[in-house]
Amino acid sequence: MQFPESWLREFCNPPLSTAELAETLTMAGLEVEELEPVAPPFTRIVVGEIKDAQQHPNADRLRVCQVDAGQGELLTIVCGAPNARVGIKVPCALVGAELPPGEDGKPFLIKVGKLRGVESQGMLCSARELKIAEDSGGLLELAADAPIGQDIRVYLNLDDTLFTLKLTPNLAHALSVYGVARELSALTGAPLKALDFAPVAPAHSDTLPVTISAADLCGRFSGRIVRGVNPRAATPQWMVDRLARCGQRSVAPLVDISNYVMFELGRPSHIFDLDKIHGGLDVRWGVAGEKLKLLNGNTVTVDGQVGVIADECQIESLAGIMGGDATAVTDDTKNVYIEAAFWWPKAIAGRSRRYNFSTDAGHRFERGVDPQHTVEHIERITALVQAICGGVAGPISDVQAALPAARPVTLRVARASRVIGMPLTQAQCADALGRLGLPLEQGDGTLTVTPPSYRFDITIEEDLIEEVARMVGYNQLPTTPPLAPITPKLRAESQRSSFAVRRQLAGLGYQETINFSFVDERWEHELAGNPQPIKLLNPIASQMGVMRSSLLGSLLQVLKFNLDRRADSVRVFELGRAFLRDASVLNTDTTVEGFDQPMRVAGLACGPADQLQWGRKEQSVDFFDIKGDVEALLAPLQAQFEPATHPAMHPGRCARVLLDGRAIGFIGELHPQWRQSWELPLAPVMFELELDAVLQRAVPQFKTVPKQQSVERDLAVVVAESVTYAQLVAAIASVVPVTLLRKTVLFDVYRAKPVKAGDAAPTTGLTIGEKSLAVRLTLGRDDATLTDADIDAALQAVITQVAAQTGARLRV
Known part of the structure; x- marks a missing residue:
């Protein structure tokens, strides 16, 4: 989530620097992932008004402008922007001004110079040249009431910082500027600005019939008709700037108002073109095969697992995710229907991913949005609509099906101390929870909290323990080494890792x-x-x-x-x-x-x-x-x-x-x-x-070195091609005791080569389909020296056994 620091300080302004404020939020679990200035440093750029603009005598694309920059006399500035014209107010860089660095990294210094023979005493700037936007369509046109000569940084509030928070899913109550301000007030003790939702007096009695057919999808649906709006009105620059600094571009005033309130209060809403709705609205689960063209241009097919808002003819919106193109407001819209609802998080979760897109509304609703203040938030939206687009409002209709019940959660102080790892008193825990605005009742070593509607994440004792730890500050937790005895588990010697x-x-x-x-x-x-x-x-x-x-x-x-x-x-x-x-x-x-x-x-x-x-x-x-x-x-x-x-x-x-x-x-x-x-x-x-x-591995065992000298005998036998060396070794081992046979090694394999026609047959004694295996037998005893009779008897037994088991014969 991204927002400007100045907006946050409007709700809560503790005596902390930007870096200290970011550290405070981070150590409370609201991780500040990035701090970025709204604009790079530059100097001596003020609000200027073009009083005269004449064609350059020596260049078709340049104009010679007379600019009032509050310096006591008009400045002559040569400008090539296509929108340079009399009467507009634009940023004017005076002589000596230092513009943001270019691609080479060096700052750009404004000097008196000549362009095609005409002296230029400054420079008129675009938003891109000031590095505050990517648009380079021409000069940055300021509001008509911009004070001439005022520093542009002051006028556009450019000495501001963008905060980017990386929030975990259980901190959905902080997915708004006011939600972060509420946390900041609890952390620092700075006062929190109270919200004032002044009711808009109804000027007509028109309402739109709404039916909630799926109580497991929508718990509350509030709406209001506003007639006679002007969708072509210009969105105020302050709202455009704030939306841009939240990462949202300006679209149209009605859409901008809905987005603005979402960033401000965390309440996604939707504004329908009332005249495009057929009859009343039905909030229900979709029917397999129904299709909807969305605001992003995609056409999706829904089923019984996706919530929709439908009228008597068709579905008009994906519930809690995105509106439909059929009822979207346009420049021809005259009457609108403002909707704010409470959608059950489980009914929204994962639905966007089914269609391979995500929205800010779906992101908030699947984590949870306050179900209690739909009416108040519609009042806020209505006030902004009337202030910007005009119109007359009707009464607010509020249909309730099923709202989440607040279940008390009890915190045991002793367990909180044990889990957090530091001694805590009941007074400390009560102070931490009280600063968060959580209603509580104290008992003997316990605190019972009834979560407010915007803290739907508090359901078990561990949630309260986390809140206490956040308010105490993770950086305050002591570092304590483990005290339990550690006994290493030794691996068996017969096994390796x-x-x-x-x-x-x-x-x-x-x-x-x-x-x-x-x-x-x-x-x-x-x-x-x-x-x-x-x-x-x-x-x-x-x-x-x-x-x-x-x-x-x-x-x-x-x-x-x-x-x-x-x-x-x-x-x-x-x-x-x-x-x-x-x-x-x-x-x-x-x-x-x-x-x-x-x-x-x-x-x-x-x-x-x-x-x-x-x-x-x-x-x-x-x-x-x-x-x-x-x-x-x-x-x-x-x-x-x-x-x-x-x-x-x-x-x-x-x-x-x-x-x-x-x-x-x-x-x-x-x-x-x-x-x-x-x-x-x-x-x-x-x-x-x-x-x-x-x-697995064999455990090494001690064995004495043989005292008696061993004897080696080579034996070459002819066997069929199908006989393996393993079979030959098995036959040898079956007849020679292990106390006598120390080692058997195969050192030669020979096969007869095919005889060409007319050549004499080789005298190898082998035929096609046979092979010769030569093995070296190492014989020896530990208790006595082998005699020739012992060796000959062992060899004869081997020859007889391999002949019987494998059909082998001695090679001659």
Whole structure:
């Protein structure tokens, strides 16, 4: 909310500087977000009147003006403004005047000069040159009664400051200049100017029939007919200036009066063209399919959730939001109907957003407006209409359906002291609430307040505690450190933190990303294989309509974003939640299926495996590079991998990750179908694991260094292409006891090359569909040195076992 300081001081003028006043409001919860001067500094600019204006002898677009600036003699000033004419009063910069700085930041100094051979003794100014408006259509024309020679800063009240408040929704009673003044009076003790709503005597008996058909929409509807108004009258300059300094441009006098009272008293109102209303008015909920053209030119379709004001033929206004174009006042309007109503906040809240616009009226009504003073505020509007546009007023009709009842709220002084964190007496609390104008009754350690009509936000004890804290001043609250004993919760040694996982992945060259949990529904169907994703009732965007059950889609989006910007290598990871339907988890209503939200860690790599170097040929990241990263992430736990399928991964380059026999995730290359769909130049390799499993780690245990020397034996066997190294290791481990077998390492894989026609077959002993696996067995005992017989027996047992389990034969 924005308003000028001078307007606020008309209602309450404490002996504080501008900065002190802003600090006082801020420390009471009415945050002053910005202070801005109405006009930049300038000097020696006065009110001048053009007494004569002649065409410049040497220039078609210049005029030689004789200006009375109160200096005792007329000044000759050359001016090129199109509206420079005899009789108008304009700002006149005298010789020596300093105008606001230009684009270069330097002030503009007025000197005696010659323009096309004619001496100019000053300058006539536009509003844009004074930096008080953007309009540059010509000279700033002042009122005819402007005193000649008076400083323009004094005449236009330019030594003023614009206050911009950032108010929380519960401070709707301060959405007006008078509301802020009421707060300021309570804070400083300065007197508050009493409002005088002198009744306008009715000059005729005409009224407009009004029916409130929806009491849950409108609690009170007041109105008055004013006949014979002049809508072509000029809005007074003081009102135009005040509206401009509240951020509202002048439109027409009747509209300006309605806006002015809204900023002054916080009461949105509407003025109808009476002659365009058919019969009486009905305040009701809309009917599906009804349409209304609004004042902003938009045509909207309403339904049963939107309130309207309708006559016998059509709807005329969106209740509490915006009037309709059909009954808008124009220059031909002669008779008007002034309306002021109380709309229930819940009936207005959110309705503007349905039509993608917002209004000052809707902003106030959805937070709450005083329901008690509709009649008084109509008197204020009527007085201004008659003063500016003339007209004769009729009686005020006041239809009441249901008004909010004031419910007493009790404050316990002891609890207020405990919540605020400082000792308070009952007298201090009573003084704070009394200064706010809240009627109260005192008890033994309690204060009972009956909220006035404009304080509809006070409903519970905490609201009164907040009011006491605001009046005491947040800057007065003591800083007290906590006194409770703090016992750190130690993490089990067998578990690491998620931050340790992040650090380890960062150490492996990955960069962390944080993505939305809302994703495209197509991702869930295609990438995650989830036919029934959890849908959002109110998505923030059409492509973010469901909750993700996998993190891979988010990482692919990050990859696509970076590759489109010519990134050579992308390695990213994310720790985040997945959202799954889980029938075992029930909501509070046990008949409704609940949801599980496990934490996952996922990573993706694409591009070169290493940085550019001379010692190694450039090679893209492959499955085994990322498999090594996953093994390093899970170390010292030993992960197992088995062939598997995943909707997002290549059918032949995908593996399930197991830990102690339990599946914890997948690793694999992106499916060619999705690579083509995402238009990726390279196929990224991805993994996604359960975070709980990744957080586990083996507790280090002491183990002595073997005293006996180990023995290494190499074994090369030929197996079918379908036999995996894991199967071979399992066969070896099943026959050699763990006390004897220290390590098994695969160090060579060989496959026979196809033989071309006419070439002799190689003597490798391998056929197509077979491969040779060479493993190195490290054998040893802690209690004795192995003999040749022990080694030969172990090797023979291994050969026999792998032949039986995998069909392997020794390579010759």
